[in-house]
Amino acid sequence: MLDIFASIPTQMDYKGQKLAEQIFQGIILFSAVIGFTYGYVIEQFGWTVYIVIAGFAVSCLLTLPPWPMYRRNPLKWLPAQDSAVEEKKQQEKKSKKHK
Amino acid sequence: MNTVLSRANSLFAFSLSVMAALTFGCFITTAFKDRVVPVNIHVSRVTLENVEDFTGPREKSDLGFLIFDINADLQPIFDWNVKQLFIYLSAEYSTKSNALNQVVLWDKIILRGDNPKLSLKEMKSKYFFFDDGNGLKGNRNITLTLSWNVVPNAGILPLVTGSGHISIPFPETYKTPMSY
Numbered sequence: 001m002l003d004i005f006a007s008i009p010t011q012m013d014y015k016g017q018k019l020a021e022q023i024f025q026g027i028i029l030f031s032a033v034i035g036f037t038y039g040y041v042i043e044q045f046g047w048t049v050y051i052v053i054a055g056f057a058v059s060c061l062l063t064l065p066p067w068p069m070y071r072r073n074p075l076k077w078l079p080a081q082d083s084a085v086e087e088k089k090q091q092e093k094k095s096k097k098h099k
Numbered sequence: 100m101n102t103v104l105s106r107a108n109s110l111f112a113f114s115l116s117v118m119a120a121l122t123f124g125c126f127i128t129t130a131f132k133d134r135v136v137p138v139n140i141h142v143s144r145v146t147l148e149n150v151e152d153f154t155g156p157r158e159k160s161d162l163g164f165l166i167f168d169i170n171a172d173l174q175p176i177f178d179w180n181v182k183q184l185f186i187y188l189s190a191e192y193s194t195k196s197n198a199l200n201q202v203v204l205w206d207k208i209i210l211r212g213d214n215p216k217l218s219l220k221e222m223k224s225k226y227f228f229f230d231d232g233n234g235l236k237g238n239r240n241i242t243l244t245l246s247w248n249v250v251p252n253a254g255i256l257p258l259v260t261g262s263g264h265i266s267i268p269f270p271e272t273y274k275t276p277m278s279y
Contacts, residue, residue: 010103017100024110032117036124043179045125045252052121056114063110064103 009066016070024059031055126254129180138245138261139170140188143221147236149273152229161235163228163269165204166221169245171261173215176249184209185248186217188224192241194234202228204243237271 012020035051063070100106144166152160173184187206193199204224209215228235235241244264249257 011101020106021100021109025113028110028114028117032121036121039125039179040128043177045122045179048121048125049118052114052118056110059110060107064106066103 012066012070013073013075015073016066020063020070024063027059027062028052028055031058122253125180125252129178129251130254132178134176134247134249134257134259135262136171136173136175138263139168140243140245140263140265141168141170142166142243142265142267143168145267145269147270147273149233149236152231154229159233161230161233163230163235163241165224165228165243167205167219167224167243168221169217169219171217171245173209173217173247176247176259177211177215180251180253181249182211182252183250185250186245187247188243188245190228190241190243192234192238194230194232194238196232196234200230200234202226204228235269236273238269240266241269242266 031051031054035048035055038051039045039048100109142165146164148162148164149159150162151157152162167188169188173186176184185206185208188204190202190204191199204226205222206225209217242264243266244260246258246260249259251257
């Protein structure tokens with residue numbers, strides 16, 4: 001059961017993580033400013049809280065799932081190498097040094 | 100920030116910090132507000148009795164009965180940082196044994212959204228006006244004031260006394276109603 005969840009890819013690449021952080025900070029700060037002004041004008045602090053919670057929900061939706069826009073810059077790994085060949089090469093290097 | 104959980108964690112922490120800052124802002128916008136409003140108190144009748152006080156010294160003590168009117172508009176006190184007002188009518192007087200006596204006669208909770216205009220006629224006191232001796236009889240100066248606690252969403256709990264009080268003399272004899 002848990003393996004199913006673990007097999008879902010949720011990673012973002014480094015640029016995607018930075019973008020996600022900027023997006024949620026922007027949304028929450030924006031909703032905070034709007035909520036504070038609105039609550040101050042209508043004299044209901046409860047509405048300030050509701051608007052910030054709404055901003056929280058929107059930013060959850062936008063940044064929690066690994067949307068494709070956060071996965072555009074995947075890390076470039078070195079190509080996989082045959083381990084047997086690698087070992088042989090190392091052994092050769094060592095033997096040369098000993099001589 | 101790599102997994103869903105770590106993103107949810109930082110998102111939640113950031114939201115809570117922002118909410119705390121907003122709450123502080125709510126407090127600071129109302130912290131220096133003057134919450135005094137004019138109050139009009141009128142006492143129409145005072146009766147004085149001398150009865151045994153079973154809760155106190157077990158001797159005959161003075162017990163006063165007041166009929167009073169209160170008019171006040173508390174609307175200016177309410178703003179976005181006020182949940183409710185606890186208003187109370189208190190009597191202050193001095194006797195031979197105590198320089199200052201304070202007795203709460205009546206109180207009321209006014210919630211946000213309730214009618215903030217107080218217009219009370221011919222009210223009886225809610226609590227007994229007992230002196231701890233015979234200090235009420237013939238007392239020339241009993242001062243009634245209306246005060247309130249402002250219960251906020253965030254911040255301090257101010258205790259405000261309304262401007263406008265009334266000083267009344269009490270009767271010289273027991274059981275004789277005195278009208279004003």
